[in-house]
Amino acid sequence: xxxxxxxxxxxxxxxxxxxxxxxxxxxxxxxxxxxxxxxxxxxxxxxxxxxxxxxxxxxxxxxxxxxxxxxxxxxxxxxxxxxxxxxxxxxxxxxxxxxxxxxxxxxxxxxxxxxxxxxxxxxxxxxxxxxxxxxxxxxxxxxxxxxxxxxxxxxxxxxxxxxxxxxxxxxxxxxxxxxxxxxxxxxxxxxxxxxxxxxxxxxxxxxxxxxxxxxxxxxxxxxxxxxxxxxxxxxxxxxxxxxxxxxxxxxxxxxxxxxxxxxxxxxxxxxxxxxxxxxxxxxxxxxxxxxxxxxxxxxxxxxxxxxxxxxxxxxxxxxxxxxxxxxxxxxxxxxxxxxxxxxxxxxxxxxxxxxxxxxxxxxxxxxxxxxxxxxxxxxxxxxxxx
Numbered sequence: 041x042x043x044x045x046x047x048x049x050x051x052x053x054x055x056x057x058x059x060x061x062x063x064x065x066x067x068x069x070x071x072x073x074x075x076x077x078x079x080x081x082x083x084x085x086x087x088x089x090x091x092x093x094x095x096x097x098x099x100x101x102x103x104x105x106x107x108x109x110x111x112x113x114x115x116x117x118x119x120x121x122x123x124x125x126x127x128x129x130x131x132x133x134x135x136x137x138x139x140x141x142x143x144x145x146x147x148x149x150x151x152x153x154x155x156x157x158x159x160x161x162x163x164x165x166x167x168x169x170x171x172x173x174x175x176x177x178x179x180x181x182x183x184x185x186x187x188x189x190x191x192x193x194x195x196x197x198x199x200x201x202x203x204x205x206x207x208x209x210x211x212x213x214x215x216x217x218x219x220x221x222x223x224x225x226x227x228x229x230x231x232x233x234x235x236x237x238x239x240x241x242x243x244x245x246x247x248x249x250x251x252x253x254x255x256x257x258x259x260x261x262x263x264x265x266x267x268x269x270x271x272x273x274x275x276x277x278x279x280x281x282x283x284x285x286x287x288x289x290x291x292x293x294x295x296x297x298x299x300x301x302x303x304x305x306x307x308x309x310x311x312x313x314x315x316x317x318x319x320x321x322x323x324x325x326x327x328x329x330x331x332x333x334x335x336x337x338x339x340x341x342x343x344x345x346x347x348x349x350x351x352x353x354x355x356x357x358x359x360x361x362x363x364x365x366x367x368x369x370x371x372x373x374x375x376x377x378x379x380x381x382x383x384x385x386x387x388x389x390x391x392x393x394x395x396x397x398x399x400x401x402x403x404x405x406x407x408x409x410x411x412x413x414x415x416x417x418x419x420x421x422x423x424x425x426x
Contacts (some may be wrong), residue, residue: 064191065151065159066142068206068215075215081145081222082215096132103128144222149194149203161194161201163223168195169203171216173231192216195228210396217243217395232387247378247392251423256383258423261416265409270417276357277421279414283352283365283405289344296340303334342368352402354390354414356421361392363401378422386411390418 066084067073071094076083103125110121142151148162170193178187190212193200203219206212220227220240227243229236242255250256264270269280307330314323350367364373376392376399383393389404390411403411 064202064205066204068204068211069208075211075218077218081143082218084142084144086140099128099132103132144219146222146224149223161196163225165196166194166223166225167197168226168228168237169193169216169220169223170195170200170228170230170235171213190231192219209398213395229383229393232385232391236383236385243382245382247381247383248422249379250382251419256419258419259416261413261420264417265407265413267406268410268413273355273357275359276355276425278353278355279417280351280353280366281403281406281410281414283350283403292340292344296337296344299333299337299340301337303330303332303337306330307334352406354401354403354418356418356425358425361401361418361422363390365402384415384418384422386415390414 068075068084070086072086074085076085106121106125106128110118110125112118112121139155140153142149146163148160148164148166150160151158172191172193174189174191176187177184188207188209190206190209191202192204192212192215194203204212204215206215217227220238220243224240226240227238229238238250238255242250242253245253245255247256251258264279267281271278271280307327310323310327310330314321314327346367350365352365353363355362360375360377362373362375364371366372381392381394381399385391385393386408387398389406390401392399392401403414406414
């Protein structure tokens with residue numbers, strides 16, 4: 041494995057190496073980047089025309105920004121801004137198409153930049169392909185947004201090397217799976233609470249096939265923990281847990297009380313004004329508006345009660361999975377086939393994992409012990425009925 045950290049004692053080289061260590065070799069979201077499966081393996085290409093347009097557009101925007109900054113009446117700032125604007129324009133004019141590509145094959149990985157090999161590694165030096173999930177908050181002025189990135193790393197003798205990255209979950213997962221297959225190495229799915237190791241032969245298998253082959257273990261879950269009800273249903277079994285979401289209940293009850301008091305209070309005032317001996321009858325025209333606020337408050341109160349009186353359920357039958365919630369006499373239900381998914385994980389509740397998306401089944405308000413038992417029991421039930 042070629043080390044990303046040079047052996048030179050130069051401070052500049054060390055700083056540069058540290059910076060490059062956090063830059064992916066492949067940006068899957070870059071302009072014109074495409075990923076293809078071929079007989080040789082996985083080929084990542086960059087459309088030269090799209091890349092060139094993106095380079096020129098970025099440099100032109102940079103030049104325009106510093107050209108505007110040169111209007112500030114400060115001599116030194118004008119000189120610096122004009123210099124940067126001119127350099128940016130020259131860079132836009134002199135930009136050339138880049139022949140950037142990468143190949144992932146059984147022999148190893150090679151990444152080309154500007155027609156020359158910029159980075160490579162032998163397959164024998166890679167022990168696994170690792171998919172991760174990174175979440176952080178980014179502030180821009182008075183606005184803060186949550187950013188989620190999906191890095192793909194190569195596990196080697198020197199540690200985990202950042203290889204590719206995307207902000208698109210499906211794109212990153214598909215690339216990681218294809219890379220694991222091409223290299224003949226296991227996929228380590230570290231996007232959840234634990235790192236799940238999947239052999240490269242099984243990364244594209246469905247949940248049912250993984251259970252049949254033993255890739256996903258399904259031992260006897262044992263007796264259910266306190267709070268979990270197990271019921272027989274036609275063709276299968278159902279697991280139910282009373283979900284008490286006290287935080288949501290408190291928020292809904294608080295809002296419901298205020299909406300009800302204000303809505304019904306204002307309605308009563310308007311009606312009293314309209315019915316008074318010397319009142320104004322037209323006040324009744326405005327009465328429906330606060331009445332709607334009061335009714336909304338009642339709905340919030342009922343919703344708050346439902347947060348601590350309902351239950352979440354998961355049913356496993358020969359037809360597949362069904363899950364949902366039962367609250368205030370109403371049932372919300374969804375269904376899916378295990379053949380459409382690859383794993384059942386515990387990530388703030390139960391989650392069915394697939395290539396393109398994740399399907400949350402609920403149970404986020406239950407304890408960790410209950411969630412783990414529900415996963416084990418559901419896997420055993422799927423295995424027995426598949």
